[in-house]
Amino acid sequence: MYPLGLAQRYPYGQWWLGAHASEVNRTILPRTILGQAVVFFRTESGSAVALAGTCPHRHFPLAKGCLVGDSIRCGYHGLTFDASGRCVHIPSQDKVPPAFAVRHYPVVERGGSVWIWMGSSDAADPALLPPLEEIGLGAAGWAMEQHPLVTIKGRYELLIDNLLDLSHISFIHETTIPGGGAVAAIPPEVIDTATSLNVRRQAKGMPGNPLLKLLFPDYDGRFDQNFDAEYYGPHLIRTGGAIAAHAATPGESSRPLGITNFIHAITPETPTTTHYFVVTTRNFRIDDERIARMNFGMGAKIQPQDTDVLESIEATIDQVGDARRELVCGADAGAPRASAARRADPRRTRAS
Numbered sequence: 001m002y003p004l005g006l007a008q009r010y011p012y013g014q015w016w017l018g019a020h021a022s023e024v025n026r027t028i029l030p031r032t033i034l035g036q037a038v039v040f041f042r043t044e045s046g047s048a049v050a051l052a053g054t055c056p057h058r059h060f061p062l063a064k065g066c067l068v069g070d071s072i073r074c075g076y077h078g079l080t081f082d083a084s085g086r087c088v089h090i091p092s093q094d095k096v097p098p099a100f101a102v103r104h105y106p107v108v109e110r111g112g113s114v115w116i117w118m119g120s121s122d123a124a125d126p127a128l129l130p131p132l133e134e135i136g137l138g139a140a141g142w143a144m145e146q147h148p149l150v151t152i153k154g155r156y157e158l159l160i161d162n163l164l165d166l167s168h169i170s171f172i173h174e175t176t177i178p179g180g181g182a183v184a185a186i187p188p189e190v191i192d193t194a195t196s197l198n199v200r201r202q203a204k205g206m207p208g209n210p211l212l213k214l215l216f217p218d219y220d221g222r223f224d225q226n227f228d229a230e231y232y233g234p235h236l237i238r239t240g241g242a243i244a245a246h247a248a249t250p251g252e253s254s255r256p257l258g259i260t261n262f263i264h265a266i267t268p269e270t271p272t273t274t275h276y277f278v279v280t281t282r283n284f285r286i287d288d289e290r291i292a293r294m295n296f297g298m299g300a301k302i303q304p305q306d307t308d309v310l311e312s313i314e315a316t317i318d319q320v321g322d323a324r325r326e327l328v329c330g331a332d333a334g335a336p337r338a339s340a341a342r343r344a345d346p347r348r349t350r351a352s
């Protein structure tokens with residue numbers, strides 16, 4: 001996390017994945033994001049809404065209230081707030097003082113998810129979203145599986161560090177990611193793009209394995225496979241990447257077979273807990289239910305392995321705190337750079 005510190009500051013100047021679109025409906029969804037209680041719901045015409053999650057009157061959770069048309073009514077004394085957060089009704093009085101309001105958060109629904117802006121509303125620009133369609137989120141020609149949300153008892157920086165160093169695949173996921181045993185031995189290459197920092201490991205001439213056989217049943221040879229860890233910001237990392245038929249003879253080029261991604265959306269819940277949304281995408285055999293089932297099955301095995309590691313580390317931080325120093329080795333090609341980029345961008349740590 002470079003450096004490791006007990007005091008956490010949230011990056012505010014960006015979109016965070018607040019909820020998958022399917023979670024936001026006509027039932028109030030409470031979720032704590034960047035330490036703030038939020039409620040999500042949909043208006044009768046289908047627009048996603050995010051408001052502060054506690055009534056400003058007596059601080060009762062609004063999730064325990066109910067929807068009345070496009071408004072939300074507190075379950076304690078009946079104060080009612082419209083979709084902009086303005087109080088529109090106080091029982092027992094005719095007038096509503098202007099101070100009676102809850103915060104309204106900008107949201108954008110894209111790529112199958114509802115993205116929320118926790119900083120100053122004026123700065124909420126949808127152009128700041130990562131290139132979601134490029135990586136298969138809500139894009140034509142791609143399959144997408146949204147995995148169940150896991151909330152980790154560990155700070156979000158631990159998850160970023162985890163994902164940007166995929167050499168850990170060879171150790172904690174050796175049995176759950178076929179071919180993963182080879183990853184740690186491949187030196188990473190760091191590729192800067194206009195919107196990302198991609199830590200790439202390229203496995204060349206890999207033998208087939210049960211996973212690759214299921215993905216590409218008509219191909220019998222060796223594979224070239226990218227193990228990318230592409231950082232778009234603290235909110236989004238893509239792992240996986242292109243898989244190709246290995247060129248059998250020197251001078252020949254490999255033949256692309258397809259792209260398979262694990263998309264990791266990282267949303268701080270509190271200073272020491274993190275919402276972890278995983279979405280798998282691929283641009284081939286998009287209607288094949290067996291691949292979808294396999295992706296869900298792999299996710300259900302892989303995610304608890306990472307969660308266990310991160311929660312174990314979080315448990316040590318209180319004990320060692322700022323006194324602890326981390327050591328940087330060759331596999332850490334990406335994490336320190338991503339951390340430096342976060343620190344260098346003041347926009348990201350301003351609350352408003």
Ligand SMILES: [Fe+2]
Nearest residue numbers: 162168173306
């Ligand atoms: Fe992992």
